[in-house]
Amino acid sequence: MTPQQIRDLFPITKRRAYLFSGGISPVSIRHDEAINRHMRQLRENPGDFYMNKLNEDAEECRTIFADLMGCDQNEVALVENTSMGCNIAFDIIELPIAGNVVFDQYSYPSSILPWYLPTRTHIEKRFVDPQEDGILYLEDFKKSIDSNTVAVCISHVTQEQGFRHDLASIVELAHENGAVIIVDGAQSAGAMNIDLHKIKVDFFSTTAMKWLLGAAGVGFLYVANRHHSKLPSHAGYRSASLRSNHEFDWKIDARKFEIGMPNLLGLAMSRVGLKILAEADMNTIENHNLDLSGYCIEKIKALGLNVITSEMDNLRMGIVAVRYERSHDLWQFLFNIGIDTWCHSDIFRVDPHIFNNRDDIDRLLDGIRQFLRST
Ligand SMILES: Cc1ncc(COP(=O)(O)O)c(C=O)c1O
Numbered sequence: 190m191t192p193q194q195i196r197d198l199f200p201i202t203k204r205r206a207y208l209f210s211g212g213i214s215p216v217s218i219r220h221d222e223a224i225n226r227h228m229r230q231l232r233e234n235p236g237d238f239y240m241n242k243l244n245e246d247a248e249e250c251r252t253i254f255a256d257l258m259g260c261d262q263n264e265v266a267l268v269e270n271t272s273m274g275c276n277i278a279f280d281i282i283e284l285p286i287a288g289n290v291v292f293d294q295y296s297y298p299s300s301i302l303p304w305y306l307p308t309r310t311h312i313e314k315r316f317v318d319p320q321e322d323g324i325l326y327l328e329d330f331k332k333s334i335d336s337n338t339v340a341v342c343i344s345h346v347t348q349e350q351g352f353r354h355d356l357a358s359i360v361e362l363a364h365e366n367g368a369v370i371i372v373d374g375a376q377s378a379g380a381m382n383i384d385l386h387k388i389k390v391d392f393f394s395t396t397a398m399k400w401l402l403g404a405a406g407v408g409f410l411y412v413a414n415r416h417h418s419k420l421p422s423h424a425g426y427r428s429a430s431l432r433s434n435h436e437f438d439w440k441i442d443a444r445k446f447e448i449g450m451p452n453l454l455g456l457a458m459s460r461v462g463l464k465i466l467a468e469a470d471m472n473t474i475e476n477h478n479l480d481l482s483g484y485c486i487e488k489i490k491a492l493g494l495n496v497i498t499s500e501m502d503n504l505r506m507g508i509v510a511v512r513y514e515r516s517h518d519l520w521q522f523l524f525n526i527g528i529d530t531w532c533h534s535d536i537f538r539v540d541p542h543i544f545n546n547r548d549d550i551d552r553l554l555d556g557i558r559q560f561l562r563s564t
Pocket of ligand 1 (some may be wrong): 209212269270271273299323344346347348373375376395396408540
């Protein structure tokens with residue numbers, strides 16, 4: 190499918206310039222059909238659904254996610270969200286008596302807060318700072334990661350700056366020092382081409398509800414094959430193959446990190462979004478998103494605003510962030526004229542995805558111009 194064919198599937202593109210994929214995905218007409226089908230099954234014949242189709246959407250989501258992300262199906266656990274996936278990964282890391290964990294100043298709170306829980310208070314926390322240009326350099330990670338580093342916890346693409354890490358290099362550095370690396374992919378999975386096997390990351394957690402065009406309450410945790418011998422900190426009937434209630438074998442792959450019934454409605458929706466991405470091809474999506482974010486940066490800068498996302502292709506992906514004191518006023522103004530963006534504190538953000546085009550960006554630029562003239 191071409192970007193235009195995908196655009197045609199999303200009704201919102203006919204009314205609004207929806208530039209908020211880093212927050213929540215809009216739904217397409219295919220999502221509507223899938224939800225209606227799911228509801229019809231539950232209304233007309235839930236018994237048949239339970240006995241014959243219960244795991245269909247889950248397994249299809251697992252398969253497509255694995256294909257999109259360059260990993261094996263048995264390395265994917267279905268979880269509730271990115272934060273839960275990160276916590277599951279942290280729980281299976283064996284902690285030494287003394288050691289350190291490395292974050293950067295842009296790491297998302299879900300990667301940091303679990304390290305302040307009682308069982309981990311003795312682990313030293315190290316934060317890598319960006320340089321004045323806002324870039325997190327590998328050289329600075331080298332100063333923090335050492336042979337006592339237990340884990341490196343970073344966001345692949347950061348949500349407030351739109352900064353993209355060179356993941357492969359940081360993974361290599363972590364592994365050279367004997368540390369594992371846990372990556373929050375909430376702002377990268379679905380926005381760009383990712384090959385988890387090639388990058389050699391240990392754990393990668395993400396949500397379906399943003400760039401993967403799926404639902405809230407559905408997330409994916411990639412657990413590299415080499416970690417499958419570890420046991421989860423929580424267990425349920427889905428974590429094992431049961432011979433009786435107390436005779437069982439733990440599942441031998443990432444499925445052992447699943448506990449009970451997943452979000453069936455969310456999976457029915459997420460399957461559709463993943464399939465759309467698969468039909469488009471992740472290379473096409475990455476190029477499209479880089480083109481739109483690059484165009485956005487160039488034009489917003491030309492309006493005199495302080496764009497903090499790098500214009501370098503290798504340092505950004507879908508998110509474009511601007512530091513602007515009146516970000517909320519700007520957001521509200523744009524929202525009122527049919528343009529969806531995001532703001533928080535002094536950050537104003539624009540997140541173009543595969544269903545957007547340059548007309549959406551031009552509409553945004555026109556909106557910003559109107560706002561600046563009116564103030
Ligand atoms: C980088 C990043 N990580 C994690 C999250 C939260 O994800 P979840 O609600 O799936 O735990 C967000 C939400 O915006 C995010 O931007």
